[in-house]
Amino acid sequence: MRITHVALRTLELPLVAPFTTSFSTQTHRRVLVLELHAHIDGVEVVGWGECGALSEPVYSEEYTAGVIDVMTTYLFPMLFEAQRTTPLTAETVAHHLERIVGHRMAKAAVEMAVLDAQLRAAGTSFADYLGVTRESVPSGVSIGIQGSIPQLLDVVQGYLDAGYVRLKLKIKPGWDLDPVRAVREAHPDTPLQVDANAAYTLVDANHLAKLDEFNLLLIEQPLGEDDMRQHAELATRMRTPMCLDESVVSATKAADAIAMGAAQIINIKPSRVGGYLEARRIHDLARSHGIAVWCGGMLETGIGRAANAALAGMPGFTLPGDISASDRFYAEDITEPFVIEDGFLAIPREPGLARVPDAGRLEAATVETLRVDA
Numbered sequence: 283m284r285i286t287h288v289a290l291r292t293l294e295l296p297l298v299a300p301f302t303t304s305f306s307t308q309t310h311r312r313v314l315v316l317e318l319h320a321h322i323d324g325v326e327v328v329g330w331g332e333c334g335a336l337s338e339p340v341y342s343e344e345y346t347a348g349v350i351d352v353m354t355t356y357l358f359p360m361l362f363e364a365q366r367t368t369p370l371t372a373e374t375v376a377h378h379l380e381r382i383v384g385h386r387m388a389k390a391a392v393e394m395a396v397l398d399a400q401l402r403a404a405g406t407s408f409a410d411y412l413g414v415t416r417e418s419v420p421s422g423v424s425i426g427i428q429g430s431i432p433q434l435l436d437v438v439q440g441y442l443d444a445g446y447v448r449l450k451l452k453i454k455p456g457w458d459l460d461p462v463r464a465v466r467e468a469h470p471d472t473p474l475q476v477d478a479n480a481a482y483t484l485v486d487a488n489h490l491a492k493l494d495e496f497n498l499l500l501i502e503q504p505l506g507e508d509d510m511r512q513h514a515e516l517a518t519r520m521r522t523p524m525c526l527d528e529s530v531v532s533a534t535k536a537a538d539a540i541a542m543g544a545a546q547i548i549n550i551k552p553s554r555v556g557g558y559l560e561a562r563r564i565h566d567l568a569r570s571h572g573i574a575v576w577c578g579g580m581l582e583t584g585i586g587r588a589a590n591a592a593l594a595g596m597p598g599f600t601l602p603g604d605i606s607a608s609d610r611f612y613a614e615d616i617t618e619p620f621v622i623e624d625g626f627l628a629i630p631r632e633p634g635l636a637r638v639p640d641a642g643r644l645e646a647a648t649v650e651t652l653r654v655d656a
Contacts, residue, residue, distance in 0.1 A: 283320050283321070283322045283365070283369070283370045283371060283396070283399065283400060283403075284320060284321045284322075284365055284370070284656075285318060285319070285320045285358075285361060285362065285365060285370070285396075285656050286319045286320060286321065286326075286655070286656055287319050287653055287654060287655045287656060288316055288317065288318045288319070288358060288395070288653070288654045289316075289317040289319075289651055289652070289653050289654075290314060290315075290316060290317075290350055290353065290354070290651065290652040290653075290654065291314070291315045291316075291317060291644070291648045291650070291651050292312065292313070292314055292315075292346065292350075292648065292649055292650040292651075293311075293312070293313040293314075293315055293583075293616070293644075293647040293648055293649065294310060294311075294312055294647060294649045295310060295311045295312075295313060295583070295612055295616070295647055296309070296310045296311075296612075296613070297309055297310055297311060297581075297611050297612070298609065298610075298611060298612065298613050300426070301426040301581070301611070302426040302427040302428075302452065303426060303427065303452045303454075303477075303479050304427070304452065304453070304454035304478060304479045304480070304481035305340045305341065305479055305480075305481075306336075306338070306340045306341075307426075308336075308581070311581050311611070311612075312336075312337040312346055313332065313333070313583060314332070314333040314335065314346050314349055314350065314391065315330065315331070315332055315333075315583070315585065315616075315639070315644070316329075316330065316331035316332070316333070316391055316392065316394070316395040317330060317395075318330070318331065318395035318396065318398075318399055320396075320399050322399065322400070322403035323403065325403060327399045327402050327403045328399065328402075329394075329395040329396060329397070329398035329399025329400070329402065329634070329635075329636075330394075330395060330398050330585050330634075330635075330636040330638065330639065331391040331392065331393075331394035331395030331396075331398065331585070331636070332391060332394065332582060332583060332585040332586040332636070333346070333349050333387055333388065333390070333391035333553065334387050334390070334391075334551065334552075334553025334554065334580035334582070334586070335348075335349045335387040335388070335553070336580075341479075341528070341580075342387065342528070342554065343384070344385060344386070344387045344388065349385070349387060349388040349391070350652065352382070352385050352388050353388055353391075353392065353654070354652065354654055356382050357379055357382065357385075357388060357389065357392050358392070358654050358656075360378055360379060360381070360382070361375070361378055361379070361392070361396075362656040364378045365656070370396070371396075371400060372393055372396045372397035372400050372559070373559065375389070375392060375393040375396050375397075375557075376389065376393065376556065376557065376559065376560070379392070386531060386532075386553075386554065386555060386556035386557075387553045387554065389556050389557060390552055390553045390554075390555070390556050390557035390558070390560075391553070393556075393557040393558070393559065394552075394557060394558065394586075394589065394635060394636070397558065397559075397635050398634045398635040398636045399634075401633055401634045401635055402633050402634040404633070405633045406633055407592070407630065407631045407632060407633055407634070408558075408588075408589055408592040408593075408630070408634065408635040409592040409595055409629050409630070409631060410631075411635075412562065412592060412593065412595070412596055413596075414592055414595035414596055414629060415595075416595040416629060417628065417629060418623075418626035418627060418628045418629055419577075419591055419594040419595055419599070419602075419603065419605060419626060419627055419629060420447045420448065420602040420603075420625055420626055421445070421446055421447060421448075421602065421603075421605055421606055421607065421622050421625060421626060421627050422446060422447065422448035422449070422450060422473075422576075422602035422603055422604055422605070422606070423441045423446040423448070423449060423450065423604070423606050423610060424450045424452065424477070424579070424604045424606070425437060425438065425441065425449060425450060425451050425452065426452050427452050427453075427454065427457050428461075431460060431461055431464045434451075434461050434464065434465065435464060435465065435468055438465055438468070438469065439468075442469070442472065444607070444622060445622040445623075445624065445625045446606070446622065446625065447473065447602055447625040447626075448472075448473040448474070448475070448499070448601075448602040449465065449469070449472055449473070449474050449475070450474075450475050450476070450477055450502075450604065451465060451474070451475075451476050451477070452476075452477050452478075452479065453476045453477065453478050453481070454478065454479075454481040455481060455482065455486070458476070458478075458489075458490075458493070459489075459492055459493065462474075462476060462493060462496050462498075463496065466496045466497070473499055473602065474496070474497075474498055474499065475498050475499040475500045475501070475502065475525075476493065476498060476500075476501050476502065477501075477502040477503065477527070478501065478502065478503055478504040478505075479502075479503060479527075479528070480503050480504070480505060480506045480507055480528055481504070482504045482505055483505060483506070483509075483512075484505060484509070484512045484515060484516060486504075487515075487516055487519050487520075488519075490504055490516065490520060491519055491520050491521075493520070493522055494520055494521040494522050498522045499523070499601065500522065500523045500524070500525040500546075500547050500601075501520070501522045501523070501524060501525065502525040502526075502527050502549060503525070503526060503527040503528050503529065503549075504516065504524075507528035507529045508529070509529070510529055510535075510538060510539060510542055510544045511542065511544070513526065513529065513539075513542075513544040513545070514542045514543045514544040517543055517544060517545075517546065518543075523546040523547050524544065524545055524546050524547070525545060525546070525547040525548065525549055526539050526544060526545040526547075526548055526549065527549040527551065527554075527578060528554070529544070529545075530545070530548055530549075530550075530554075530555065530564065531554060531555055531556070532555055532556065532560060532564075533555075533560060533563040533564050533567050536548055536564045536567055536568060537567060540567075540568070540571050540573055545573065546573065546574075547573065547574045547575070547576070547601065548564065548568055548573060548574075548575045548576075549575070549576055549577075549578040550564050550565060550575050550576070550577055550578065550593075550599075551577070551578040551579070551580060552586075552589070552590065552593065553580055553586070554578075554580075558589060558593060558635070561593060562593070562596070565593075565596050565598045565599070566598070568598055569597065569598035574598070574600045574601055575598050575599055575600070575601075576594070576599055576600075576601035576602065576603045576604075577590050577593055577594040577599055577603035577604070577605060578603065578604050579603070579604040579605060579606070581611050583608075583612070583615055583616050583617065583639075584608060584615045584616060584617025584618065584619065584620060584636075584637045584639070585616070585617060585636040585637060585639065586636070587605065587608065587617075587620055587637070588617070588620075588630045588635070588636050588637035589635050589636055590603070590605050591605050591620070591627050591628075591629050591630065592629050592630060592635070595629045605620075605627055606620075606622075606627075607619070607620050607621050607622045607627070608620045608621070609621075614643060615643070616639040616640060616643045616644050616647055617637040617638065617639050617640060617643075618637060618640070
């Protein structure tokens, strides 16, 4: 593969409803999409990637403007230099970029675009590349913090009516026991989990342990991302299984969490861990230790949603992920929309890793384009 140029497209996509977590409220999504042009065996191929970083550094230290800077200043120049002397493949991207510390979401988007181009050239789907044999994956939904409990119950009922098979409620101090109790009483048999996005500390252990009465699938990232030891301590004081998200940024961190007893379950977000190849390594590691994993999301467009659906088809993903239909967040996706059928989303089988954007929708959503030439 020889990359000729990359177009970095910044998109503005309004959300169908505000999405509130413990750290922010989003009313629109500013998405960075990569359009990578390359020659593979004499054939021109376009690969697509999507970055999970938010506009502000509130979920992680990465943010859209910073991602663009690190890509244009370091990541792509390094790949362009490497491809002059070494065959470039998706499997070598991480090696070529390892001198740059961190910036996993930026690296993940670059690797994604390269892998997409590579698979398209080979006529291979991402599902086949991963060895996935399933045809579809169960669809769960992440529900943001609402203005009131009656409003929450209305939103929950709407998603259940739409066919979602698992609910995830965002919680924070002051919005936890009462809303969870209300949902559990209304839907006693529906798989239910909660996500705190690191909003609590170990001082809150006794309060968080009161969630045990609600028969939850898991509690996700209740403490700070650096609080691995504290998560292990909290796990001994709750019956609800402990799940890590922000703390697990690599297979190495996943191994540490498992060894310390800090995670009985792991949420794998490919963008957070540096890409789909590292996500596969975490899956393999967790499965070998009997640790369940599920696929989280970053409000992806159809580009990232397609890849996540394929990843979630791997055998270790035994819990429903946050792989919702396109209309969960967007009135009009930039790709052919994903829809739920009987609680499941179909795994794409066309060549490539990502679903190709519709040219008209992509152009309409683009607010800025930056071309980077090799």
